[in-house]
Amino acid sequence: MEKQVMDKLVHEELERIPTGPSGSSQNKLRSYYKMRRQNCLKKDPQRPRSEPFREAVEDVRKEDPVFSPNLPDPEYFGWRDK
Secondary structure (H helix, E strand, O other): OOHHHHHHHHHHHHOOOOOOOOOOHHHHHHHHHHHHHHHHHHHOOOOOOHHHHHHHHHHHHHHOOOOOOOOOOHHHHOOOOO
8 A cells, every 4th residue: 555545544544533632541542543553554454444443442551451442433443342
């Protein structure tokens, strides 16, 4: 996948993850998701966005075990909180 196409896709997906206060777990989620999504698009563009999203939540929960993502449309990421 071309870098410009990948960057545009990831930017559009990040628009669906609201920002939080500076240093918040919500902002860490955005950062982890961006990193994981770009990495998976480079390796396997067919991989669904739900997988790197779940992994990003797991990354945040290593530091904040009770973190629950703030998402207006959780189904977009295939998310169901446990």
